[in-house]
Amino acid sequence: MSLNQLSALEVAARVRAGELSAREALEASLAQIHAVDGQQGSLEQKPLDPSEEQKVHAFIRLTEDLARQQADEIDRKLSAGEDPGMLAGVPVSIKDIFTLQGIETTAASRILWNFKPPYTATSVQKLIDAGALILGKVNLDEFTFGSSSESSAFKPAPNNPWDPSRVPGGSSGGSTASVAAEEVALSLGTDTGGSIRQPAAFCGVVGVKPTYGRVSRYGLMAFSSSLDCPGPIARNVSDAALMLQVIAGNDSKDSTSSVVPTSNYLDALKEGVKGLRVGLSPDYTHLFYPDFETGELAMESIQKEISDSVQHAASVLADLGAEIVENVPLPNAKYGIPTYFVVSRVEAASNLHRFDGVKYGYRTPVEVDDLQDLIRRTRAEGFGSEVKLRILMGMYLSSEGYAANYYQRALKVRAMIRRDFDCAFDPHGEHRLDVILTPTTATTSFKRNDVFGNTVRMQYSDQMTVSANHAGLPAVSVPGGLDADNLPIGIQFIGPDFREDLILRAGYAYEQATLDEAWRSVRPAVLRQEVAK
Amino acid sequence: MKDYEVVIGLETHIQLNTQTKIFCSCKADSWEAAPNTNICPVCSGMPGVLPVLNREAVHKGALLAAAMHAEINPVSHFDRKNYFYPDLPKGYQITQFDEPIGKGGYLDLHMPDGVTRRVRIHKLHLEEDAGKTKLDHGLRLVDFNRCGVPLVEMVTEPDLRSAEEASQYLTQLRQLLRWIGVSEADMERGHLRCDANVSIRERGSQVLNTKTEIKNVNSIDAVRQAIIEETKRQIELVEAGGRVVSYTLDWDADTGKLSMMRSKETEADYRYFREPDLLPVVLTEEEITRVKAELPELPLERKARFEADYGLSAYDAEILTSERGLSDYFEAAVASFGGEAKTVSNWMMNDLSRLMNDLGKTASELVLTPALLAEIIRMVEEGKITAATGKSLLRKVEESGREPAQIVEAEGLAVIADSDALREQIQSVLDGAITEVESFRAGKESLLGWFVGQVMRATGGKADPKRTREILLELLRK
Amino acid sequence: MSISKISSELFHKLVGLAALELTAAEGAYLLTEMNHQLSSVNALLQVPLEEGIQPTLHGIQCLGAGPRADAWQPFPTPGEILAGAPETEDGMFAVPDVKGAK
Numbered sequence A: 001m002s003l004n005q006l007s008a009l010e011v012a013a014r015v016r017a018g019e020l021s022a023r024e025a026l027e028a029s030l031a032q033i034h035a036v037d038g039q040q041g042s043l044e045q046k047p048l049d050p051s052e053e054q055k056v057h058a059f060i061r062l063t064e065d066l067a068r069q070q071a072d073e074i075d076r077k078l079s080a081g082e083d084p085g086m087l088a089g090v091p092v093s094i095k096d097i098f099t100l101q102g103i104e105t106t107a108a109s110r111i112l113w114n115f116k117p118p119y120t121a122t123s124v125q126k127l128i129d130a131g132a133l134i135l136g137k138v139n140l141d142e143f144t145f146g147s148s149s150e151s152s153a154f155k156p157a158p159n160n161p162w163d164p165s166r167v168p169g170g171s172s173g174g175s176t177a178s179v180a181a182e183e184v185a186l187s188l189g190t191d192t193g194g195s196i197r198q199p200a201a202f203c204g205v206v207g208v209k210p211t212y213g214r215v216s217r218y219g220l221m222a223f224s225s226s227l228d229c230p231g232p233i234a235r236n237v238s239d240a241a242l243m244l245q246v247i248a249g250n251d252s253k254d255s256t257s258s259v260v261p262t263s264n265y266l267d268a269l270k271e272g273v274k275g276l277r278v279g280l281s282p283d284y285t286h287l288f289y290p291d292f293e294t295g296e297l298a299m300e301s302i303q304k305e306i307s308d309s310v311q312h313a314a315s316v317l318a319d320l321g322a323e324i325v326e327n328v329p330l331p332n333a334k335y336g337i338p339t340y341f342v343v344s345r346v347e348a349a350s351n352l353h354r355f356d357g358v359k360y361g362y363r364t365p366v367e368v369d370d371l372q373d374l375i376r377r378t379r380a381e382g383f384g385s386e387v388k389l390r391i392l393m394g395m396y397l398s399s400e401g402y403a404a405n406y407y408q409r410a411l412k413v414r415a416m417i418r419r420d421f422d423c424a425f426d427p428h429g430e431h432r433l434d435v436i437l438t439p440t441t442a443t444t445s446f447k448r449n450d451v452f453g454n455t456v457r458m459q460y461s462d463q464m465t466v467s468a469n470h471a472g473l474p475a476v477s478v479p480g481g482l483d484a485d486n487l488p489i490g491i492q493f494i495g496p497d498f499r500e501d502l503i504l505r506a507g508y509a510y511e512q513a514t515l516d517e518a519w520r521s522v523r524p525a526v527l528r529q530e531v532a533k
Numbered sequence B: 001m002k003d004y005e006v007v008i009g010l011e012t013h014i015q016l017n018t019q020t021k022i023f024c025s026c027k028a029d030s031w032e033a034a035p036n037t038n039i040c041p042v043c044s045g046m047p048g049v050l051p052v053l054n055r056e057a058v059h060k061g062a063l064l065a066a067a068m069h070a071e072i073n074p075v076s077h078f079d080r081k082n083y084f085y086p087d088l089p090k091g092y093q094i095t096q097f098d099e100p101i102g103k104g105g106y107l108d109l110h111m112p113d114g115v116t117r118r119v120r121i122h123k124l125h126l127e128e129d130a131g132k133t134k135l136d137h138g139l140r141l142v143d144f145n146r147c148g149v150p151l152v153e154m155v156t157e158p159d160l161r162s163a164e165e166a167s168q169y170l171t172q173l174r175q176l177l178r179w180i181g182v183s184e185a186d187m188e189r190g191h192l193r194c195d196a197n198v199s200i201r202e203r204g205s206q207v208l209n210t211k212t213e214i215k216n217v218n219s220i221d222a223v224r225q226a227i228i229e230e231t232k233r234q235i236e237l238v239e240a241g242g243r244v245v246s247y248t249l250d251w252d253a254d255t256g257k258l259s260m261m262r263s264k265e266t267e268a269d270y271r272y273f274r275e276p277d278l279l280p281v282v283l284t285e286e287e288i289t290r291v292k293a294e295l296p297e298l299p300l301e302r303k304a305r306f307e308a309d310y311g312l313s314a315y316d317a318e319i320l321t322s323e324r325g326l327s328d329y330f331e332a333a334v335a336s337f338g339g340e341a342k343t344v345s346n347w348m349m350n351d352l353s354r355l356m357n358d359l360g361k362t363a364s365e366l367v368l369t370p371a372l373l374a375e376i377i378r379m380v381e382e383g384k385i386t387a388a389t390g391k392s393l394l395r396k397v398e399e400s401g402r403e404p405a406q407i408v409e410a411e412g413l414a415v416i417a418d419s420d421a422l423r424e425q426i427q428s429v430l431d432g433a434i435t436e437v438e439s440f441r442a443g444k445e446s447l448l449g450w451f452v453g454q455v456m457r458a459t460g461g462k463a464d465p466k467r468t469r470e471i472l473l474e475l476l477r478k
Numbered sequence C: 001m002s003i004s005k006i007s008s009e010l011f012h013k014l015v016g017l018a019a020l021e022l023t024a025a026e027g028a029y030l031l032t033e034m035n036h037q038l039s040s041v042n043a044l045l046q047v048p049l050e051e052g053i054q055p056t057l058h059g060i061q062c063l064g065a066g067p068r069a070d071a072w073q074p075f076p077t078p079g080e081i082l083a084g085a086p087e088t089e090d091g092m093f094a095v096p097d098v099k100g101a102k
């Protein structure tokens, strides 16, 4: 097994034991990036060699120098007998929405093409402090606005390592692609409506959206402040638990970050699922899609192989001693996307006000003598279409005369979505669930340009994930099989507030019980080619 | 011409005197700082950073609400007010919209003619200040030092009926802010800013007519003048058959003129919504009780007590309660002196206030403590030193920090009451003023005062005045 | 169910308020997409709201550390903030003047 296939836990254990130097781990990771990543995302429209079609393109920017310094520091600490940290020598990529002091942080947008923040995001700093090697910044949908990573202003956008003609999902598509392609062991992503879990499902990796407030948002460029959650992306549940352990906790720089103590997530994995009450909901077997002319909602079934995987996972857990509780009603989940359209757009429009060409980032090169002109042109040239769309929608939905019907109403529907979960998890209620098991997505990965441009269809890609964001609950997507096209399927566990330990336990139990299933030996296409070479 | 009355509402912005800004740990006061040196990623609107509320800003806001007799909201919220302007780095201002820290409240104006007018408070909320911009040959230059400074915005109901009342409101508000210690309230430094909404109507009418808003007035006198000007303009306009249009007016203090800034007919849509980066501000019943208990005796209450308890005139009581430190000083001096409060009041109203003026010090900044002042007054009252010596001691103690008795001893300032020594001094004065002695003896007795003055000069003011007079008369009439 | 659509007039007003400029093609595309999104959003208008349901801002009841102490901690490198600006003069952020105040 090559070094790059090792889990983060294994790398850290070997580095800490002196069996592997951080520098070796780093060079192996860089070699893999050079082998499979291809041309990095860039604002210049460079002509692409056809061979680039088969590459991953996860990265926007490599931070080799920084990573080498970090590796040398870890190796120095080891030889000095100091503790190099829980993630010593583990290669990590960072979604380019988190600030890292002195390193360009672009949000995959032209408007921040040259922005070098003088501050580091708390979660990134915690990774660094734990000894992780920051290999670079990975691509995403512009400002995280999307579910395919195709809206990035930095082209080429990332491909799905399982089928490079398909999208990795999004918005943390560069993160999940870099982990799936074994370029790094871990990646830091963000999840606002499903942006960690949906691409994790599409790329066959584990993605955790922690409870709102469990991981600090400081240094995460805001999309929708009341929904955004930084979280771990890894190739297995233990690594995700390890990374969560590092980044979780209260932060005095984020008022919404929680003072609830963190658990020991790694230890919790071992507790198994015996006696755990696992819910299945009929409201997660289909989605309601609007007719654009009549507004009527039509029911669409989810991909059969995905519902089969969920059923299979339920039976695996039942065999391990979990109690499966069927027919748990979550009736308001079907309003998740309409509610999200409102809440996230209103907050996004406001959060993006600050990009005006006055203080940092892009400013129109056109000579203007009026400030309003400068701001309009800067934003017109600096933002991509999807960003403009979200700003306009947010302006509309929060403007006087519309806000009462839309924004205020959406906040109430959001409360109803939350109440459904409260009932399901109520320890004295009818269902008394520990976790809820659902599909992560309604389909597996789609072809590039198939959905991109149809912004409603793209948004409905988050139908199964978005309700956990509305409710603030923790949720994890774990690989649950492959479909007929050898594309990964994700299954999701949703848990009560701050019970990341429960969803990780369930995910881990399922993962360990299915290690021998045939699909697990199938490798992503880009890695199969690599072997063939 | 019809009989018009003016209807005025004031919108004030009060800078709280916390140590740091409201949402970041930069200094609140950067009056002296070079541009953009008192900034951080939070107050300069960088992406990804988050506001963290300053506890003291909440505390001072609540204290002010209590002082205004407003109800302190147990749960208040912050909201975003969205608009583009280069002095607003985030593109939105964090403010309190529909659930502010204070609800209701009033300030009673005591007009010089004895009339009391109650001015109701329409709105009292916490918010962050914006930066400053200035024009420089076609460029607008922006300084973010002031961004995020904690403000209380306080808006009155249209309850004021004259420019004098508006100016009285600001005078009392400024006094109150300093009194309870929430703001330096220095208008020139922008600690207290005021916009005035002005409309006119026929006296007796209850309608509220179209108002104009006067901005950029940075002294109490300017507010008064600007309102007078605007009232005059509106009356002339209406008398000439015109109609008042809702405008924002800019006051130019140099020319004393108002100029139109922009029409307010189309009110901007700020798209207020709750600030998701902050949690609700919760004040428990206990905390609210504590804030109220912390509220000191307010100026008007203290003034009334000074009149009742110390027998001060309304005028003296008003002066001595114009500033909290001064009134505290007075009470401490009275207690330490133990005699007539009126005596202390006289000393403070005259000589001490002159000294404070000369030195530019407030009462609480004096080295001359209330106990030291009391000691000086006591020595004068007991005849140990003359009043003139007492007065000169004020400055000597203030400048040296030494005990008055020590100074009297060291400089030999005690009254010369010994008759022989004094007689000798007086005789030598008379010996040197033969002409005047003759005039006196010829009947010009009004010269007595002049002789006393000469003796005082000769003795450095230490001669006991009563004894001097007796000896003089005795020797002159010999 | 009748569907309210965003008119072209309102759309252009929003573009102005959002401080954006669009090409005709971009504008047409975005307006179409907005109206499509609105057909999803309008489902909210049909939701039977539970009686007494209170709006929620975060879904979860946040348990934060509460307001901070009023202690000065200067940012170590304010100069770096200014250094990132597109244009500065005399230590200040420089922009063209605001013209044509409405």
Ligand SMILES: [Zn+2]
Residues within 6 Å of the ligand: B021, B024, B025, B026, B038, B039, B040, B041, B042, B043, B044, B148
């Ligand atoms: Zn600051």
